Amino acid sequence: MTKVALSGASGQIGRFLRTALSERGIDLRSAGGRTPLEALRHGEEVMHGDLRDSAVVDRLLEGVDVLIHMAGTSVERPLPEVIENNLVGLNAVYEGARRHGVRRIVFASSNHAIGMHEATEKLGLGCDFRPDGFYGLSKMWGEGLARLYWDKHGIESVCVRIGSALPRPTEPRHLSTWFGLDDLLQFTLRCIEAPSVGFLVAWGVSANTRSWWTPTSCETLGYYPTQNAEDYAAEILAKPNPLDDLGQQFQGGGFVGLDYTPPERRRSLSR
Ligand code: 15L
Numbered sequence: 001m002t003k004v005a006l007s008g009a010s011g012q013i014g015r016f017l018r019t020a021l022s023e024r025g026i027d028l029r030s031a032g033g034r035t036p037l038e039a040l041r042h043g044e045e046v047m048h049g050d051l052r053d054s055a056v057v058d059r060l061l062e063g064v065d066v067l068i069h070m071a072g073t074s075v076e077r078p079l080p081e082v083i084e085n086n087l088v089g090l091n092a093v094y095e096g097a098r099r100h101g102v103r104r105i106v107f108a109s110s111n112h113a114i115g116m117h118e119a120t121e122k123l124g125l126g127c128d129f130r131p132d133g134f135y136g137l138s139k140m141w142g143e144g145l146a147r148l149y150w151d152k153h154g155i156e157s158v159c160v161r162i163g164s165a166l167p168r169p170t171e172p173r174h175l176s177t178w179f180g181l182d183d184l185l186q187f188t189l190r191c192i193e194a195p196s197v198g199f200l201v202a203w204g205v206s207a208n209t210r211s212w213w214t215p216t217s218c219e220t221l222g223y224y225p226t227q228n229a230e231d232y233a234a235e236i237l238a239k240p241n242p243l244d245d246l247g248q249q250f251q252g253g254g255f256v257g258l259d260y261t262p263p264e265r266r267r268s269l270s271r
Contacts, residue, residue: 004192005029005060007051007093008070009037013108013165013184017068018044020185026192031060033071051089057096066192068106069093076112076133076258086138094149104156106191107146109201111163111177112136115252117212119176123251124214125201132252133259143201150199158191158221162204163213169229172241173253180206180227190221197221209233212251 004021008014009030018030022040030037032048039046049056051071061067071093073085090107097105115132117123131137139161146157163177165184179187183206191197200220203213206227218224229236243253250256 001027002065002192003027003063004066004068005031005064006068006070007031007060008072010035011070011074014070016181017070017188021188029060029064052084052092054092054096057092061096061100061102064100064102066104066106067093067097067102068188070108073135076135076255079134082134082138087141090142090145094145094155097155098153102155104197105146106188107142107157107159109139109143109159109161110136111161112252112255113139113143113161115250115255117251119212119249119251121212122214123212132250132255136252136255147199156197157199158197159201160187160204161201165204169232169236171243172236173243175210175229175233175236176208176212178206178208178229179204183225183227187223190223194221
């Protein structure tokens with residue numbers, strides 16, 4: 001039976017996946033960060049610790065076939081914090097995968113790696129990276145790291161550029177970015193089961209009518225989304241949009257306006 005490890009098990013997506021994968025009888029080891037976890041059912045292994053520490057990584061990856069890597073900073077934060085959690089921590093995890101012969105890592109990338117594309121654009125997976133902050137930049141780096149470990153060490157990766165993983169969409173941007181939880185679970189199960197994936201990048205998004213992202217890579221995984229944010233459109237569009245003009249202009253939404261220099265101030269600053 002495939003042994004699966006889940007990092008970031010105390011986070012928003014991690015909590016959902018932990019329960020859902022356990023309920024489906026996946027042989028699971030769940031890892032939280034600072035706070036100890038309690039096993040959800042008999043047989044679930046739990047642990048916690050800082051993944052920059054190779055001894056913690058060893059406990060996470062011993063005997064593991066597939067790692068679902070959801071740990072790390074998941075919002076925009078100062079660069080030193082992002083570097084520690086999302087670069088140093090991720091590298092420690094991939095090195096641990098080498099030591100333990102882990103077959104595959106599902107890496108939680110993010111739409112914020114491409115967040116400075118305009119909301120009017122339709123993007124394929126080959127689009128330029130246009131990160132909307134240090135967090136998005138770290139996801140771009142993470143995809144590069146995953147590529148490196150496939151090319152040089154044969155560790156498979158699925159880099160999933162997660163949109164908005166929520167129980168339901170709540171604002172106009174989500175009509176394009178929503179990744180429904182049924183679809184997230186289906187996607188994760190396919191990542192565990194797919195016979196071989198090599199290095200793969202995929203959009204973590206539902207079958208949204210207004211999606212900005214062209215679904216490719218789905219065939220390799222056998223992932224076929226069934227949820228569509230459009231079902232909530234009338235309700236969402238009847239309410240005011242919580243995003244300002246900038247957040248509506250770019251795909252990264254609210255992350256774009258953080259530490260943003262408006263065009264009219266750029267020339268004067270550079271003189
Ligand atoms: C992400 O990558 C974040 O982790 C999450 O908090 C949301 O902001 C999501 O993207 C999104 O873009 O909706």
